[in-house]
Amino acid sequence: MKRFSSLFLVSLLSGAVTLGSYKLLFDDNGYFSKNKNSVVTLAPNSYGRQVGLSTETLDFTEAAEKTIHTVVHVKNVSRKSVSNPILEYFYGYRGDQLQEQVGTGSGVIISEDGYIVTNNHVIKDASEIEITLNNKKSYTAKLIGTDSKMDIALLKIDADEKLPYTAFANSDSVKIGEWVLAVGNPYNLTSTVTAGIISAKARNLDTSGIQSFIQTDAAVNPGNSGGALVNTRGELIGINTMISSPTGSYAGYSFAIPSNIARKIIEDLMEFGNVQRGILGVEGGELNSLASKELGVPETQGFYIQKVSKNSGAEKGGLEKGDIIIKLDDQNIATYADLSGYINTKRPNDKVQVTFIRDGKNKVLPVILSKKEFFSTEFKGMELENIDASDKSKFHIDSGVKIISVSNENLKQYESQLRGNIILSIDNVKIKDIESASKILNNKTENQSIQMEMINNKGEIIRIILQ
Template identity: 80%
Template structure:
């Protein structure tokens, strides 16, 4: 009986092993079954979703469809007089025939009533600006205002319908490696969409103005300027502005003005007629291994304060030389581009929470941003700034705006005579300061002539019409 029990137990175990082996190797999901590949594929799909490579993540069709209808073609028409030196020399002939010059770029509709943002260099010196929508309708555009320093311009068209528009996203929340689309009109090819990722944030490429670009590897070429950089949801995170190339065409790097900076400039132009720039009131530089070694400190990231402007918000809040700024509000500060990019989204009298290192300890202080005494505006290629105390004393005046620079090609020959002059009135309206002048010029059409009354550098009163 005992022998029979042992035989039964052995048979039972053998049967179980045989059944298990069959299920493992030959059943519908077994190793040798036709469905084995589906297991591998499912595992790959699971991994793909983790790393963001699935078809669902890479589907940009909705974002592209949403954006192409909000990106417009911008045509800049200007006129340049071409002189003939031979006629001038032999016959004393002056002047020449004005020749039409056309430039093109892109723009982004940001409101249903027709406000459009583009780059300043796209519409610079334009006599006429024409906007063509994605549905081929064309409109004449009015220039509302520009910020040449940040290369942003605001236009307005009066359409006969409510327009599709792109909503602003928070560019501070953009992450390196995030998928993005660049939409614009390269080489006059309307509604072109290219894809890439965010390669870097707060990129400083040595321009005299903005020093906090979003860098991407989405293909951008001439004509894309002023177009939209959007996230995978189709929300605006930047205005495509420039490429870095020795050939003039895309070679792997493109740069966009962050949407937070562009939005702040647009709001200023709408509300004030000029850009309101707040300043922290510190000078210095970003830290790295070399700079930290020279300064004798261990911290290798952050903004090192070498000087604090007297009577500025930073001075009043107690910031000192040697302090290292590592955070503004919730924004980490590792470079100068981080600091300038964040401050460029703020206005005078805004309060910023500054986190800094002093004597090896983290400290916090609230700083109220000061007003930049010399913020400027630009109209018809003439850059203007407020007077300083020395100007007022020199000319014995208490109002006016000073011509800071001449960027208009038609006026460049008179640059020496105009630069440094003090404008006292525009069309018989007193030019009290930049704010007053900006609001006045904002009401003028770009092709409308204006009369200026000014004092030249010799203190002589002159009048000109431009």
């Protein structure tokens, strides 16, 4: 009896401990309860049971098979005149010789009749362009047009058959984390396919041209330039353009021009023979916590308008200084790269719905984009505009901005000498156009001095310092 009592007491205590532990740990308010307020989120039991790379959930083979036949090898042959300094020194004989240089890259067939898109830097200064298809057939390509600012070139070959081609996808709809394939010819290795994910969108690398790259961790090396970045359906979402590397070879990230931008440039080159650039007509910068604090605004994302350009679509549409752009049409705008990337897909006279914040309230205004050639800006009482073709031809230059008027009282006495001058550089930074000039000038305060190098109406180079 005594032994039975002991066993009963032990059983009773064990049950009490078990019940207490359950209440403490797993009951509604227990430590592992789903209802308990905790910084730890428990994953469902099914989490991790499916691996994203399994053949049941993802297969790259179809996309790879489709794409390798549409990506071509691009051979750039250029010839430059090279002198012999020894002959010149000893005999006074200038025996210039033509030296052949060869560069290689990739391209993407975009139509069955032989149109090919590649990077401008792949075919720059080419005397001859040779295209080799995946089936080893070679053709001489004709250059249809280029856009050096956005690093896009359009080629055409006359093949004896209908060619496989890649369809364009909407690059605005790709998502971070989405699987992609990079296809090209690195190191002259044809039809190379690498896989990765979209690491970031609208990446601003502070280049003078495109400022809205797709970033991926798919391996891209020299020779991949101009090749295809495709989704798992084999649709084109970007043109591989550059890598981020201290060695010149792949070191983790690569960058592609979004297909929407490339498609717009291609269509412009085919229809107009040149690229039609539309502008919104605003200057400013993207918000972050520091900029928002300095500006005294609560928002930390969006594009803050510091200035609205005269006679621009933004001014005519009703945008004002202090407005914060948060959306263009259905595209969210959190950074400058978001804004420039979307505008680069548009043409002059296109209408965009601009959603912005003014006085804490969301507003929407339609804005008709202006033509970039008429874009002007003002700094320290000088109104500037892009140079035109006649200026480039007259002074043998390819970039710069022209001073068209002077309203600064301190400079008024020099107006006749300044008006018509073309600014070539600001603080030793080459100025390509109004956009690059505005970017530098917007970082200057009114009290900072700037050094300008310019060419006057006589073709003379002059340098001035503005206080």
